[in-house]
Amino acid sequence: MNIIALEALTFGLGRLAAASRKHGCSLTLFTRDKTVYDYELSLLDEQNIKVVEIDTFDDHAVVEMIRNEKDVVALLSSTDTWSLHCLDVSKSLGLPAQNADAVRIARDKYQLRNRLYEAGLSSAKSQLVDPRKFDNESVIKDISYPCIVKDTAGTGSQNVWIAYDKEDLLQTLDKAAQEVLRGQIAIEPFFSGTLYSLETLSWKGETRVIALTSRITSQEPYFREEAFSSPVTINHSISAALEVWIDNVLKSIGYGNGFAHTEFMITDTGFEVIEINPRLGGVQIGEALCQSLDINIYEAWIEMALNKRPALMDVPLNIHKGIGQLIIYATETGEFSHIEGLDRLSAHPGSPRFYPTAYSGKSISTIVDQRASIGILLAEGETSEVALLNVFAARNKIRVVMKG
Incomplete structure (x- = not known):
């Protein structure tokens, strides 16, 4: 086979x-x-x-x-x-x-936001706008600030902007008109809260939460992903509420089979979806969970392909350790040369390990999103918090070197 x-x-x-x-x-x-x-x-x-x-x-x-x-x-x-x-x-x-309609909704941030709003699972709607042709007055009507302007099919933190007022919004739309977009442009509310992601697995309409991951992003106005730790443990009542909520969220779009990586915020008024990716989490979330749970969670992909109920739906999820990870970015545009100081990681707590994503000579054209990634640094700890501290400390020992 x-x-x-x-x-x-x-x-x-x-x-x-x-x-x-x-x-x-x-x-x-x-x-x-x-x-x-x-x-x-x-x-x-x-x-x-x-x-x-x-x-x-x-x-x-x-x-x-x-x-x-x-x-x-x-x-x-x-x-x-x-x-x-x-x-x-x-x-x-x-x-x-997979259910084609569910995947298409998940991949279209405009459709997703409005489906969640209609289901009572989001507090606000999204609106589409053509950044190359729009009426100023109709676009800014009924917009609450700050707001998010994003590519409806975007990935890797690319083409996401924040607008703080009307003038800022119009300037942002002008900027969006100059970019190469994967989809259309949507304007959404800006939610104020703490960002997390849920890794889930669904099989024939049943969903299991595999882990909660913390997420650290760069300062506004950019939304570059910087660091992660998992599995995060939180108050039992909040954890239980999250399980019910994510089950309702996925059911609202008809997503009943496969991994899902749902980025969301915990706000003062509840949970708000940022985006749903119809897959396992990226960066090294999959590897982090394999190490933490001492399970090859990728087996679920194969079992589902063979129309078998994934064992991951039922096995105990015992946390053996926490994993922290940092995306290592170039600090300037230009041509990447190498990473200096990797030899010093062997003596550092948490067994840090570097996973390269760039080759020597790679051209770095921007540093505001994940296109500037050079690699991923992982470290472990007895908890996800300790692991995150270990990886941040290990980061201080290495340096990205650019050519010239």
């Missing part, structure tokens, strides 16, 4: 390949740029994964290539960018897939 991964998260291929072998399957990665996975592929034996380089945005080419593969039983997509392509290709080939 052959399982095709239509691209993947940067990290996790090794875990996914191990899960495939355990269940008697082979794993084939379709990718337009295998250098994205250099770190993971360098650790994998060629017998454990087959790599096919192809334009993965070309659905027709992907369909024809899959028809040339033997014994294909499922097509997986663990990354936002290809989630809709995966649906279309699966439909063309008659392969099992």
